[in-house]
Amino acid sequence: MLRYITAGHPPFILIRDNKALLMPQPGKEKNHLPIPFLKNASYGSTCFQLQENDQLLFYTDGLTEMTLRNLKTTMTVDELRHHVQTLLDDFHGATGRTMPVSALTAALLERISALSRETVLPEQGNSKSVNTSSDDITLVGIEIETFNQSVTKTVYPKTAAAVSGFVQEILTLIFDQKENTAYRHMKTRAFMILEEALTNAWKHGNNMDPDKPVTLCFDSRNDFVFEITDQGTGFDYCNLPDPTSAENIQKDSGRGLFILRHFSDHVEWKGTGNHILIFLKKMKTLDNRVDMEKPATCVGIWGKN
Incomplete structure (x- = not known):
C-alpha cells in the first residue's frame, strides 16, 4: 500500500x-x-x-x-x-x-x-x-518486485572447472527464459563476471574446501542481479591495491576484482566482504536495439564505482 x-x-x-x-x-x-x-x-x-x-x-x-x-x-x-x-x-x-x-x-x-x-x-x-x-x-x-521469485542455488565445487560448469548452467537457465532472449548477447559478459566472482568465493573465501558451500541468488526480471555468499571471513574491500599501477601491472594476480568492477554496472560488498552483489542493467538504445556489451561507463578509476 x-x-x-x-x-x-x-x-x-x-x-x-x-x-x-x-x-x-x-x-x-x-x-x-x-x-x-x-x-x-x-x-x-x-x-x-x-x-x-x-x-x-x-x-x-x-x-x-x-x-x-x-x-x-x-x-x-x-x-x-x-x-x-x-x-x-x-x-x-x-x-x-x-x-x-x-x-x-x-x-x-x-x-x-x-x-x-x-x-x-x-x-x-x-x-x-x-x-x-x-x-x-x-x-x-x-x-515493484516480489523477491520471493528470486532463485537461489547452492554449490560445493571441488575444482575450477566445476565452478565454470555451474556458471554455464545458471546462465543457460537465465537466458533461455523467454523474457531474456533479447539479452542473449550479454551472456559472454555475464559469464566472465560470474566465473570470476564465484571462483573468488570458492578459492579465496572457502579456501577450495569442497565441504563449504557457495550460494548464488539471482534475479533477472528488471535488471540482472547476482548475490554471492561464501563461508570465508571476508577481506578489506575498501583498501585494495590498484592492479593498473606501475608496481602491480606486471603481477600475475590481483586483476579479478578489477574485472568485476569494470564489466559490471555496479558492485557492492556487504559485511566483512564474503557477500557480494553484482548488477547488470538491461538498457535500450535509441535505435531500438538492446546494447549492453559496452563496459560500464561508471568505472574509470580503480576503487571508484
Missing part, C-alpha cells in the same frame, strides 16, 4: 500492464502547496494499492518546464504521460516485453531533452552531470 502527499509536485506516473496513467492528486487543490509556502499548512494524503510489476515515475517540474527556454511553453503532465506511453509502445512493439524502468527513465530524459533542444545528462561515475536548462531536474523510476 502506497500512502502519499504531493506538496507542490506534479502528479507522478503509474505504469501498469504497459499503460501509463496519472496518479490522482490527494486532497483538495489548496493542500498541494510546497512545504515552505505557508506556516502550519495542512496536506491531504491518499492511499493506493500497488501491484507486482507496477512501475512509478517521480519527477520535479524541472522536467516539464525544460521546454520553456527554447520553445516558450511548458509541457503538460498529460503530454509527458503521452511521451511515456509512446516509449512503452515502441519498446513492446520491438521486443514483445515491458520496458525496464531503468531504460524508461534514461529514454524519457533523452527524449524530453531533445524536444527541448537542451542537453541534460545525469552524473555517471567520473562524468559530471550536464544541464543546460534553466531549472534543476529530478527523475526517479521504481518498480
Whole structure:
C-alpha cells in the first residue's frame, strides 16, 4: 500500500500492464502547496494499492518546464504521460516485453531533452552531470518486485572447472527464459563476471574446501542481479591495491576484482566482504536495439564505482 502527499509536485506516473496513467492528486487543490509556502499548512494524503510489476515515475517540474527556454511553453503532465506511453509502445512493439524502468527513465530524459533542444545528462561515475536548462531536474523510476521469485542455488565445487560448469548452467537457465532472449548477447559478459566472482568465493573465501558451500541468488526480471555468499571471513574491500599501477601491472594476480568492477554496472560488498552483489542493467538504445556489451561507463578509476 502506497500512502502519499504531493506538496507542490506534479502528479507522478503509474505504469501498469504497459499503460501509463496519472496518479490522482490527494486532497483538495489548496493542500498541494510546497512545504515552505505557508506556516502550519495542512496536506491531504491518499492511499493506493500497488501491484507486482507496477512501475512509478517521480519527477520535479524541472522536467516539464525544460521546454520553456527554447520553445516558450511548458509541457503538460498529460503530454509527458503521452511521451511515456509512446516509449512503452515502441519498446513492446520491438521486443514483445515491458520496458525496464531503468531504460524508461534514461529514454524519457533523452527524449524530453531533445524536444527541448537542451542537453541534460545525469552524473555517471567520473562524468559530471550536464544541464543546460534553466531549472534543476529530478527523475526517479521504481518498480515493484516480489523477491520471493528470486532463485537461489547452492554449490560445493571441488575444482575450477566445476565452478565454470555451474556458471554455464545458471546462465543457460537465465537466458533461455523467454523474457531474456533479447539479452542473449550479454551472456559472454555475464559469464566472465560470474566465473570470476564465484571462483573468488570458492578459492579465496572457502579456501577450495569442497565441504563449504557457495550460494548464488539471482534475479533477472528488471535488471540482472547476482548475490554471492561464501563461508570465508571476508577481506578489506575498501583498501585494495590498484592492479593498473606501475608496481602491480606486471603481477600475475590481483586483476579479478578489477574485472568485476569494470564489466559490471555496479558492485557492492556487504559485511566483512564474503557477500557480494553484482548488477547488470538491461538498457535500450535509441535505435531500438538492446546494447549492453559496452563496459560500464561508471568505472574509470580503480576503487571508484
